[in-house]
Amino acid sequence: MERMSLGIAMTYALFMPFVWMTRMDTGVVFCLRGDFVAVGGYNEELSFAEDVRFLMDLRRLGRWRGQRLIRVRAAKAIASTRKFDQFGDWHYLTGFLRGLYWLAFAPKAGRAFAQKYWYGDMR
DSSP states (O other): OOSOOHHHHHHHHHHHHHHHHHTOOSSSOOOOHHHHHHTTSSOTTOSSOHHHHHHHHHHHHHHHHTOOOOOOTTOOOOOOOHHHHHHOTTHHHHHHHHHHHHHHHOHHHHHHHHHHHHHSTTO
């Protein structure tokens, strides 16, 4: 992370089990151009999690070919904290709970929030 705080550390700690469970993360992604084309690249119709969908599509392609998706642990990236700087160090945890609600009960509101959050003025 660019910087650290208790809120950012808690967010990181709570989401790491998902990375370990799925054995994939979205920090640094490398793939062959042919594989990128084969899965259709990033789905630009999605308001969020297009990177996760892309990795799931790559994993599915690899299974069909008898290959596997691996994490290159030596490749490191510095994660931006600009959204934490803008919305507060605890916003991701409360936003995650709101996001689950929107997915289940109010998808239109969720899409509107995602559009503003990721593609608003402060990009």
